[in-house]
Amino acid sequence: MSIRVLIVEDNAVARSFLTRVVRESFSDEIRFSEATDLDSARRWLGIGPGEHAHASADGFRLILCDLEQPDSAGLELLAQLADYPAIKIATTLHSDDEHLFPALLCGANGYLLKEDRFEVLVEELQRIVRGQPPLSPAMARRMLGQFRQHDSRLAPLDSGHGALDSSGSADSLSTRENEVLTYLSKGYTVKEIARLMGIKWQAVNDHVRVVYRKLALASSPEEGLQVGRQADF
Template identity: 60%
Template sequence: MAVKVLILEDNPVARGFLCRVVKESFSDISSITEAGDLEAARRLLGHTAGGRPARADDPYQLILVDLELPDGSGLELLQELSQYPATRIVTTLYSDDEHLFPALQCGADGYLLKEDRFEVLVEELQKIVRGQPPLSPAIARRLLTHFRTADPQLPSASMAAPVNPPQPAPQPDYERLTPRESEVLTYLSKGFTIKEIASLMGIKWFTVNDHIKSIYKKLNVSSRAEAAVLASKQGLV
C-alpha cells in the first residue's frame, strides 16, 4: 500500500519546501497531495456534512497542518481529524504558547517550525519511524521549560496537607489487544525500531505506528518504556 501524505499550507513556496522535506525524510513516500486552504483539505479528506472525514479505504498516513490559513485555523482540522488514522504534524512559524498548547490539545502528534533548517526538519520527521514525536528544538526546549516551571505556587510534598491514600487505578482491559498489536508490543519490548518491526512483520512502518498508538491507548501508557515494563509485568510478552 502506498504511503500517502497530505500537506496543508497556503504559501506555495513553503509548500514546495515541505514537499522536499517529506521526500528526503522517507524512502517509501509515493504520494504527496497539496492543499492551500481548509476547504481544499476537507474536500481531499472527503469530509461529510458533519465536519468529519469520511471513512476511506486508502487514507492519508501523514498530514502536515499549517495553523494560519486563509479560511480558518489548522486547529479546526486537527479537531476534525481526532479519529482519523494518520500522524498529524503541525508545521508553522509560531512558537508561542498560544499556538503550541492548543495544537497539542487538539491532537497534534508533533510540532515543527518552518524556519528550521532543511536538515533539522528531515531529522525530526524521521523520528516518527522510531516512535518519537517530531518537535523542533526550540519547541522541545519550550515544553521542557514550561513543565519545569509549571505551578510554582503549589506547596512542596513536605508542606502539603495530608490526603487520603490513593486508590489503585482500575486495570486496563489488556485482552482488547489484537494479535497484531500483541506482536508489535513483543517486538517493542525487545527494543526493535518501528522500521525494523515493519520489516519483520512485512507491513508499512506507518501501519506499525498506528498499532503502537492503539497499544498506548489501550494500556494507558505514553512511551515505549512504559509499554515494555507493563507488558513484562502482566505477562503479555
C-alpha cells in the first residue's frame, strides 16, 4: 500500500527539495500532495477554518508543514491537525526554541531544519518516523518549564530526580522522563544518558517520544498558536 504525504510549503524550490528528502527516506510507494498555503492544505484535508481534521480511510500518514508562512498559518494548520493520526513534522529555517517550541505545543512529532544538508534531513526524517525526535538542550529546558507549570511537584532542574506521579498522566512527567529531560537540558547525548541511567539508548528515545506526546496532550493547540504569534516569525 502506498503512503500518502502532504507537503505544505509555499516555496517551489523548498517543496521540491523536501519531496526528494521524503522519497529517499522510504522504500514504499509514495503519493504526494502539495499545498502552497493554508487554504489549499485545508482543501486536501477536507476541512474549513476552525475545523479539526480527523482520520479517514485513505488519509495522509506523513505531513510536513512549513512554519515560515504568513500570520502563523503553519501553526494554525498544526492546531487543526491535533487529532489527526499522522506523523506531523514542522519544517523551518529557524533552529531556536522560540520558533520550534510552539509547533511542539501544537502537536508536531518533530522538526526538520530546511537548511541542513540533504543527507542529514533524510537521516533526521527517518529518526522521527522511528520515534526518535530531535531535542536540543534549549528545547529540553523549555519542556521542563512547561511541565513545571502543570505539575508543581516537578523536581528542580539541577536535581535530575523527582518524586513525581508515575501514573503517566498527560500533565506530569514520570521520574525517568524527568531525568532524561534534565540530562538533555545539560547537553548530554542519548548514549551518554543511557550509560548514566543504566538503560539502553533505545529506551532513552522511548522516553523522549513519550514526552513529546505528553507535551501535546498537556497543552491546547490554541496555546501553541498563541505562543507562536508572540515569537518573531
